[in-house]
Every structure is written in C-alpha cells, then in structure tokens.
Amino acid sequence: MRPVRDAARDRGAATVWVVVVMAVLGVICGAVLAMAQVVVARHRAGGAADLAALAAADRWEEGSTGACAGAARVAQEQGARIVRCVVRGEISEVTATSRAGPFSATISSRAGPPTHDP
Structure with a gap:
C-alpha cells in the first residue's frame, strides 16, 4: 500500500x-536604480566641470573673477554648481558638484591651451 500524501501540509x-x-527582485531593482x-550624478558633474573649465579658460583675459563667473553660469545650466575655480x-x-536623488558627485577638470614639446 502506498502512503497517502497529506495535501493540507503543502497548502x-x-x-x-x-x-x-x-x-x-524588489531589492535588486532598488539597488539598480540607486x-x-x-552614474547620473557623476556624468552630470563631469560634463559640467569640463564645460565650466573650458568656459573659464576661454575668458581668462577677464581675470579670475570674470572667468569663474562664466564658469559658474555654464555649470548651473548643466545642473551642477562650482565648488572651486582657479585661473592661472x-x-x-x-x-x-552635482546631485541626483540622495547621491552627489564632485569632479575636477582643467582646461587651457595645448602645450607643445619641442
């Protein structure tokens, strides 16, 4: 005789x-979204730093204040803000620096004329 399986046990x-x-799956999706x-914060900060550095280098003749003001405007248009600006x-x-949700990223960039090594 075969033992009878108790169906209520598996219910x-x-x-x-x-x-x-x-x-x-919810935890994995949350981690992927975070x-x-x-990544969005890092890319936004990197792009803003690069463009702001180019803007400041382009306006170097206006002095540090004018060049950094232009860089701050460019960074603001990119959804970021300038933490440090130095023109030599x-x-x-x-x-x-840029924020995306609870996360932030800070990136530095340098721009100027190319150097030629003879």
Missing part, C-alpha cells in the same frame, strides 16, 4: 516562495 508553500522571490542615480594665466581648474 500555501508556493505563496511564501513567490513573496520571497518578489522581495529579492546605481543609476550615482590661460589655464583654469574647476571643481563641480
């Missing part, structure tokens, strides 16, 4: 597994 087991799998916000001669060094 609801699939529901528990579905809930566990959905919770794990990583995407970090034709070379500018700019540090920009």
